[in-house]
Amino acid sequence: MVLVSNDLTHDQRVLKTCQTLQQEGWEVFLLGRKTKESVAGPSQWPHHRFWLPFNAGVGFYTSFQIVLFWKLLWSRYDAIWANDLDTILPAFFMKILRKKPIVYDSHEFFTEAAGLTGRPIQRGVWLTIERFVFPRLKAIITVNDAIADAYQKRYPKGKAGRPLVVRNMPRLTQRPGPSTDVLKKHGIHQNGPLLILQGAFMDKDRGVLQALEAMKISLNWTLLLVGAGEEFEMARRQVDSFKGRLICLDKLPFEELCALTASADVGLSLDVGLHGNYWMSLPNKLFDYIHAEIPVVTSPMPEVKKIVVDWEVGAVIADHAPKSIAAAIEQVLAQPKNEWKVRCQKAKNALHWEAEEEQIRKALTSIGCQSHAL
Secondary structure, three states, X not given: OEEOOOOOOXXXXXXXXXXXXXXXXXXXOEEEEEOOOOOOOOOOXXXXXXXXXXXXXXXXXXXXXXXXXXXXXXXXXXXXXXEOHHHHHHHHHHHHHOOOOEEEEEOOOHHHOHHHOOOHHHHHHHXXXXXXXXXXXXXXXXXXXXXXXXXXXXXXXXXXXXXXXXXXXXXXXXXXXXXHHHHHHOOOOOOOOEEXXXXXXXXXXXXXXXXXXXXXXXXXXXXXXXXOOHHHHHHHOOHHHHOOOEEEEXXXXXXXXXXXXXXXXXXXXXXXXXXXXXXXXXOHHHHHHHHOOOOEEEOOOXXXXXXXXXXXXXXXXXXXXXXXXXXXXXXXXXXXXXXXXXXXXXXXXXXXXXXXXXXXXXXXXXXXXXXXXX
């Protein structure tokens, strides 16, 4: 049983994990939630999505825990794959009540996320859950070395030891290349360099505000934002003031997003590392840009900087001042596109999901799974 708190539609990490589990011979069943904005769920696997009376806050998390616990209590399965801290408590109860093994896949350093900063009661609740469950789990996965090290430091005596690392990289598959048709479809006219910043959740400190400020320095750039979130909506309200140089698109199907990304000149990843979770993050979009074979301009967070510097696939900003961001963009644009393309091709041949899958097999082995219904 694979558990998520989202609607199963745009979570590429979960879908890739399910593909790997299926390749290993497992039967996969997904549990998530359904909202008014939800489109059809994944067709590859059987799934169930809950309607909840709340979409956010205490009401959502409380109701989600209850319905998830009830579904797990009365369903048939051999093991649980719990994604993120907001699914782990019902899963752990099944470990106690029904002796079901668990793999916990932590997509972020949950208790240090921006949404919990300055909210001691909410953070305290999640930290209590984590402290209760985490040390008792035998198999834990997370998304990069920095977060794995942080968890090991926090729980040095945990049964799982240092969490296994599965970076959220794309599969090494043929992707759509640059497409003038896709650009025209969305009214994008390239009169100058096209920058792209994508993200399912462009909330506070995700770099949208900083990108807009940098856009005011050079009047020949066009910025394409694709996603959703608080800062995304803030940017949408400013579209008219940029006179055609700012385009905001809601979340797109994966193939269409790939074509747009490959059609851009530079990919931006400008998260502000004000929170522990952001500082240790390794954003998915970084690898999406690399696999689209376009150079990147990124924040100087350690995990991100290491990829960019080691593989020479772009520039790292000195700080988040508009002039620093603009200087990094100009530095990238000054080099021939083909040079970036060659470097990105070399990087993507090493940085892909298939190179990470062995850690998933190790996680399954560590919980001693013998049957194949997950």
